[in-house]
Amino acid sequence: MSKETSLYGVHKGLGALFTDFAGWSMPVRYASELAEHKAVREAAGLFDLSHMGEIHVLGKQAADVLDHALVGNLTALKPGRARYTMICDETGGVLDDLVVYRLGDEEYMVVANASNVAVVSEAIAERAAGFEAQVDDRSETTALIAVQGPKAVEILGAVTDADLGALKYYASVPASVKGHDVLLARTGYTGEDGFELFVDAAEAPALWRILAEAGEPYGLVPAGLACRDTLRLEAGMPLYGNELSRELSPFEAGLGRVVKFEKPGDFVGRAALEERAKVDVPRVRVGLKGTGRRAPRHGYRVLSGDTEIGEVTSGALSPTLGYPTAMAYVEHAYAEPGTTLSVDIRGRIEPVEVVALPFYSRA
Secondary structure: OOEEOOOHHHHHHOOOEEEEEOOEEEEEEOOOHHHHHHHHHHOOEEEEOOOOEEEEEEOOOHHHHHHHHOOOOOOOOOOOEEEEEEEEOOOOOEEEEEEEEEEEOOEEEEEEOHHHHHHHHHHHHHHOOOOOOEEEEOHHHEEEEEEEOOOHHHHHHOOEOOOHHHOOOOEEEEEEEOOEEEEEEOOOOOOOOEEEEEEEHHHHHHHHHHHHHHHHHHOOEEOOHHHHHHHHHHOOOOOEOOOEOOOOOOOOOOOHHHOOOOOOOOOOOHHHHHHHHHOOOOEEEEEEEEOOOOOOOOOOEEEEOOEEEEEEEEEEEOOOOOOEEEEEEEEHHHOOOOOEEEEEEOOEEEEEEEEOOOOOOOO
C-alpha cells in the first residue's frame, strides 16, 4: 500500500489525480499538466515534495563524515549554503544525487530522492562509523513544499519575515511563514527561480493553505509530478533511475564537476572515479531536439543510419518550446551538438538533432 504525505487530504480535496511514485501516493496532476507547466514558467506552481528524504548529520565530525561518504567537498560548504552532490559506491556508480544543506557548524541536512532514502540513510550511517557524528533520518516527520516560478519572490514576500532579496541561489535560512517555523531554501528542480520550504509534517496542511492563498492573486496553481517532470527535462536536470544509476558514474552523466578529487582524505569510490576520469567514457548524456509532434520516450533506441548508438532516458513534447525534447546516452563520437541522428519511435524512424543542454533557461 502506498504511503501518503501529510498533504494527501489537501490534494484529494483539490481533485488531484494520484499515482504511485517510489511507494508514495502523489498527485500527478490536478486539472491540466500543461496548464500547471505554463503556470510555473509564467507565474508560479505549488508542489508537495514530502516524499523526498531529509537525513541530518550532526556532531563534531559531521563535515568529515560527509566528505568521506559523498563525492563533494562539504567541509568547504559555509553554514547557510547548499550544494548539489552525489553518493557513489566503491565502483564509482551513482547511488543517488543529493542536495546537501549546511545548517550550522556541526549540522548538515542531506536531501535524497524518494526512491533512495533508505539506501542513502543506511550508506551514510555505515560510512559514519568511527566518526564523532550522528545520523538522524527525519524523512517521516518532515514535509517539503515548493513554490516555483517568476512570481515566487512576490508570493513568499507577502507571508514571511525572511529577507528574500539577500537569500542567494542555493542558500537557506530559518524563517517564519505566518507563525510556522520553516527552513526556507532558494532551490528547486524546475529551471525557474523559487523556494523550497522544509516544515514539520503536522504543520504542512496549514502552510500549504497560507501559500495557496498568498499566491492566488499572482496566478499560482497547485502542480503535480507530471509537470515537474517536463519542467526538469526542459532544464536538462537528471532524474535518478533515468539519467543516473549504479551502472553510471558522474562522468557519463556530464556531471564530473561534482567530484572533488582535491579535497583532503579519502572518500568512497575515489579510486574507481579517478580511473574513470582518465579515459573517455563510452557513452555520454546529450540533449535531442526532434521535429513534428512525436516525442522520444525512455528506452527508445537512438540510431545513426541503421546502427544503434544510444538510448533515450527521458523525453517529452516540450510545452514551453513546442517541439519534442529528450535526453539520451549516445556513443562519444555522436555527442557533438549539431549531429543528426534518429530515434525509433514505436517502429517509426524520426530525425533528431544533438543539442547542448539545457533546452530552456530562464532569462
